[in-house]
Amino acid sequence: MLKHWPPLGALRGFEAAARLGSFHKAANELHLTQSAISQQIRSLEAYLEQPLFFRNGRSVALTDAGHDFLSTTQALLQQLSVGVRRLGQYRKANQLVLNTTPAFARHWLLPRLGDFRRRHPDVDLWLFSTDEVPDMATQTIDLAVRDDISAQAECSFKVLHADCLYPAAHPSVLTLPREQRTTLHGEREMDWSHWAVEAGIDVGQQDQGLNFSDPGLLLDAACGGLGIALVSQLLSQHARDNGLLQPLVEATIRGPNWALLTHRDSENDPLARSFSQWLIGNLTPGGSDE
Template sequence: MSQNAPIPPLNALKAFRSVGRHLGFSIAAEELHVTPAAISQQIKNLEAILGVVLFHRNGRETQLTEAGQILLPGIEKGFNELENAVRVCRAHGDSSYISCNTVGAFAARWLVPRLPNWTERHPKVDVRISTTSEWVTFDRQDIDLAVRLSTGQEDGLQTELLQVEKIVTLCSPSILGQDPPLRKPEDLINHQLIHFAPTNGRINTRWADWLELTEIDSVDPNRGIFLSNGMAALNAAIAGQGIVLAPKTLASDDLERGTLVVPFDIELPTDFAWYVIAPSENMERPEIRAFKEWLISEAKMNDKG
């Protein structure tokens, strides 16, 4: 190919980048939301344009050829610079906004109720909140920062502690005085357990482990209501449907209002806490730094409360 030959189509390069990173056509198709056949066609077109073979395919195994190994680092670097340039350009647009990603329960129970405080201080900076249980891919999802449960060790990302988490028992105060009452852990045998099992599996909210910690074997840990949605689990507890084992942060406002109480002081240990997470370059934007600092100040006020 001559030095003045046009650059191959962006979609073909994007397909090559994804297949090269994952060494799999099906995974690349899932990542780019197209069919494996479409990915295969893009790779064939790119190989025809470049005049080289980029992958060896042997059954389910995919390997880069020598030419593919030469091409991939440059394509990765090019896309990273392109995506960063787009982010910087958007940051200097007429409409200033911050895109924040978190899980649905944290958004609904903690973040959204506090947003008026941010808007009052920063009326010209909008906040766009997206929610997902999957881990964030900052360079492909147009996300500025995320709030997630983490150990604080995330490769290539800047993390800052927002809120220490505690896994506690939660229920409506009306349950405490029911007949039969709920006064000690052994009384759980007479009440319904609400099981909250997060789909991302990052925290342990298993009743079996809590009961083992309390050395109680008279309560069946496999009975009750099973929910994967944190908001649904907390709403069930507020409605008096049983006792849930869940992150205390998600219930902080309910505990303050008195719609939920912690019946027992026994906590299930966890290594996870809520962190503000972002690529280091994103923190160069003043409004993102300000939003991160505001989040931390709100968390400190929550602790004092």
């Protein structure tokens, strides 16, 4: 048994840098500075008394020893994450951790949480919204509902809803002449180029305007009367029901697929099943959607 172990932070920094092939990317992932990552790896190399990386300017590559130590480090961190996850049985009773995107949380889930709470008051829901796709194997998350997620190890994967997109605006914007309407631009599927290719309908969209990286903020801007936008049919339903959005045309184009990821440890959890059944019921046509 070793009398002294390398610091856990140094092992995490090494694993991230080795996996990503970059000290800079490792620093971004771990929310550290690049100099901090470099210092961690230097201290680890000093402890092991051999280099783990070849350094050539800004590029880095693993040495043979580095490749060997990477497999050991990843196995160690994985085992530690599993052990930490098992401690979840000692956490606050009835807690359910749900990860989703900020846009889904704000525009779809939040307006319906009251209904879920009335139906399942015993579930202590922790809503964990992130822009980044979570790693379900290393984070204590029971369920994830996202439009940017794919199958992961240790999880079941189910596509819940095939979304559609359509051009819309606040009713006040539609009283303006088309040439006076500001165009709101989004990213990914909400880019107007998809509408031009798939629908081929000119609704007065312009190349210039306001640009948004967050689809939730794009929807907020459209509801606030800032201009016309290509929006999610699923996320905009609450706004349409409340008279904040009106479609420019009836046509729609394909949007992203919303999927549910359930960690293997939570598949038989009655709390997770309660939420999953409620979610599917609300996303399925004809299901309850208050």
